[in-house]
Amino acid sequence: MSEYILEAKDVSFAYPGCTKALDNICVKIEKGKKIVFLGENGAGKSTLFLHFNGILTPQKGKLFFKNQEMKYDNKSLMNLRKSVGIVFQDPDTQLFSANVCQEVSFGPLNLGLCVEETKKCVDTALESTGINDLRNKPTHFLSYGQKKRVTIASIIAMNPEAIIFDEPTTYLDPKHKEQIIDFLEELNQKGTTIILSTHDVNVAYSWADTIVVMKNGKVLKEGTPDVIFNNDELIEKANLKKPLILEIYNELKNNGILPENHRPPRTKNELKQLINNHNIIKNLP
Amino acid sequence: MLNIDKCAYSNNLINVHPMEKFIFVMVTIIVCLSSNSIITPILILLTVSSLTILKAGVPAKFYFKLMLIPFGFLFLGVITILIEIHTEPALSFSITQQSIETASKLFFRALGSASCLYFFSLTTPLVDFTSVLKKLKLPDILIELISLIYRLIFILVYIAGRIHTAQSSRLGYSSLKNQFRSLSQLVSSMFILSYKKANDLFISLESRCYNGNLNILEKQYCFSAKNIVFIIVIELFFILMEFNV
Ligand SMILES: Nc1ncnc2c1ncn2[C@@H]1O[C@H](COP(=O)(O)OP(=O)(O)O)[C@@H](O)[C@H]1O
Ligand SMILES: [Mg+2]
Numbered sequence: 001m002s003e004y005i006l007e008a009k010d011v012s013f014a015y016p017g018c019t020k021a022l023d024n025i026c027v028k029i030e031k032g033k034k035i036v037f038l039g040e041n042g043a044g045k046s047t048l049f050l051h052f053n054g055i056l057t058p059q060k061g062k063l064f065f066k067n068q069e070m071k072y073d074n075k076s077l078m079n080l081r082k083s084v085g086i087v088f089q090d091p092d093t094q095l096f097s098a099n100v101c102q103e104v105s106f107g108p109l110n111l112g113l114c115v116e117e118t119k120k121c122v123d124t125a126l127e128s129t130g131i132n133d134l135r136n137k138p139t140h141f142l143s144y145g146q147k148k149r150v151t152i153a154s155i156i157a158m159n160p161e162a163i164i165f166d167e168p169t170t171y172l173d174p175k176h177k178e179q180i181i182d183f184l185e186e187l188n189q190k191g192t193t194i195i196l197s198t199h200d201v202n203v204a205y206s207w208a209d210t211i212v213v214m215k216n217g218k219v220l221k222e223g224t225p226d227v228i229f230n231n232d233e234l235i236e237k238a239n240l241k242k243p244l245i246l247e248i249y250n251e252l253k254n255n256g257i258l259p260e261n262h263r264p265p266r267t268k269n270e271l272k273q274l275i276n277n278h279n280i281i282k283n284l285p
Numbered sequence: 286m287l288n289i290d291k292c293a294y295s296n297n298l299i300n301v302h303p304m305e306k307f308i309f310v311m312v313t314i315i316v317c318l319s320s321n322s323i324i325t326p327i328l329i330l331l332t333v334s335s336l337t338i339l340k341a342g343v344p345a346k347f348y349f350k351l352m353l354i355p356f357g358f359l360f361l362g363v364i365t366i367l368i369e370i371h372t373e374p375a376l377s378f379s380i381t382q383q384s385i386e387t388a389s390k391l392f393f394r395a396l397g398s399a400s401c402l403y404f405f406s407l408t409t410p411l412v413d414f415t416s417v418l419k420k421l422k423l424p425d426i427l428i429e430l431i432s433l434i435y436r437l438i439f440i441l442v443y444i445a446g447r448i449h450t451a452q453s454s455r456l457g458y459s460s461l462k463n464q465f466r467s468l469s470q471l472v473s474s475m476f477i478l479s480y481k482k483a484n485d486l487f488i489s490l491e492s493r494c495y496n497g498n499l500n501i502l503e504k505q506y507c508f509s510a511k512n513i514v515f516i517i518v519i520e521l522f523f524i525l526m527e528f529n530v
Contacts, residue, residue, distance in 0.1 A: 140436070
C-alpha cells in the first residue's frame, strides 16, 4: 500500500469577501513522488498549498498529514512545517534578512538546532543550490534567479520530507529553468516529495509522476501524465495545451509512421530515440 | 542611500570586527565634540577621511559628494554665527575675530563628527550594525524592527521604481496635472502593496516555524590586537593634540 504524506478531504475555503477559492477539494500526495499541479491563474493552487502548510485552515473538510488529522496548535504546526516546506512564488516576499547566510539560517535555528548544526545545514543548503559564493551578499543586490535559489536554500536547510514549490520556474530564463528542474529531480532522488505548480505543460509531462489539474477551485482530474494529456476534453476544459513531444508523437502515429502499440515518449531524448529507431528520417520520400 | 549600502558591503574593511569600528567611531566623535581647539577636529576630519578613502577603498569622488551634504548644511548654519547683527546704534553687520573662531570651531567639530559617521556607515553593513546593537543589549524588538524596515525599504524603493516606470511609459508625468494624478495613484498603490508585502512576508516566516523571534546566525568576527592598538594610539594622539595646542 502506498504511503500518503498529505491529504485533503472535501476541503473548501473562501477568502473574505470573495467567492470560493477552493471547492470540495480531494487530493492525496504520495510520499516520495513528484506531483505537479496544473491550472490557470486563480485556479486555487496557491491557496491549496497554504493549506498543506497549515497557514490557512479549511472552512469545510479536513487535511491529513501522514494519515493524522492536522491540528492547529503550536506544537503540531511546528511539526508539520518542519516536515513540509514551501517555496513561495515571489522570492522578494520570502527574503526578510539583509544577507544570504542569515536568511538561510532562520529556519534551522527555529527548529532549535544549535549554532554548529545550523552552520552545517546552511553550508549544505548553499552548496547544493550552488550559491556558496553568495553567502555574504546582501539579499537586495541579487538577481531574480539568485533570489529564487536563496529561497530554495532557506527551505532545504530545514531538511523537510516534502517541499512545495509555487511556480518555481516563472520569470526564469531557459537555462535556469532547466537547472531548477534538474535540481528538483536530484532532491527527489534523495527521497524528498516534491509538489509544484507550473504553467509549463512540457515540464509537467516529462517530469511528473502524478498530475493534478485544477480549475475554479476544483480538482478536475488526477492521474499520470499519459492519462491526463491524452484526455482531449480535459485539456480543453482546463485551458491547457498538449505537450509538444506528445503532439509530435501523435502526429507520427496517426500518419502510420510510428507503430500504434508503443509507449508514448516522455522526454525529448525518448522522442529522438524513437525517431532514430524507426528510421523515420531515412525513410522520408 | 542605495550607494552607501553598496559601499558598506564592498569596502576593504568589511572583515574588521564591527565592534572595533563602532568603538573607534564613538570615541572619536566624543573627542571631536568635546574638543575646544580647532586642530583636533581638523586632524580627525583628515584622518578619518583618509581612512575611509585609502584604507576602506571608498571612491574619493563618491565620498566628497557625500561630504558635500553636511558641508552645505553647516555652511549655511555657520554663516549666522559668523556674522553678528547689531541693532544699536543702527542696524549693522560685523565679523569679529571672536565670531570667526566660534564659527570655524563649530564647523570643523560638526564636519569631523560627520566624517566619523560616514566612516561607520560606509564600512559596516546593517547586519553588522545590528549585531553591535545586540551586544549593547538593546531590546530585540527594536533590533528586529530595524532589520525588517531596512529590508522593506529596498522592496518599496524597487516597487515604487517599477510603478513609476510603468506610469511614465504611458505619459503619466508629461504635464503638471498628470504628475499630480500619477503621484497620488503611486502613493495609494504603494500603501496597498506594502500592506500585502508585509502580509506575505509574515506568511513566509510562519511557514518556516517563526516563533516570535527572528533567530539568525551572526557572522563571526575576531578582535584584532593590531586594530585595538591602532585605535588606542590614534585616540591618545587626538587627545594629546587637544592639550598641547
Ligand atoms: N489574499 C487573497 N485575498 C482574496 N482573494 C484571494 C487571495 N489570494 C487569492 N485569492 C483569490 O482566490 C482564488 C484562487 O487564487 P490562487 O490560489 O492564488 O490561484 P492560483 O495560485 O492557482 O493562481 C482567486 O480567485 C484569487 O483571486
Ligand atoms: Mg498562485
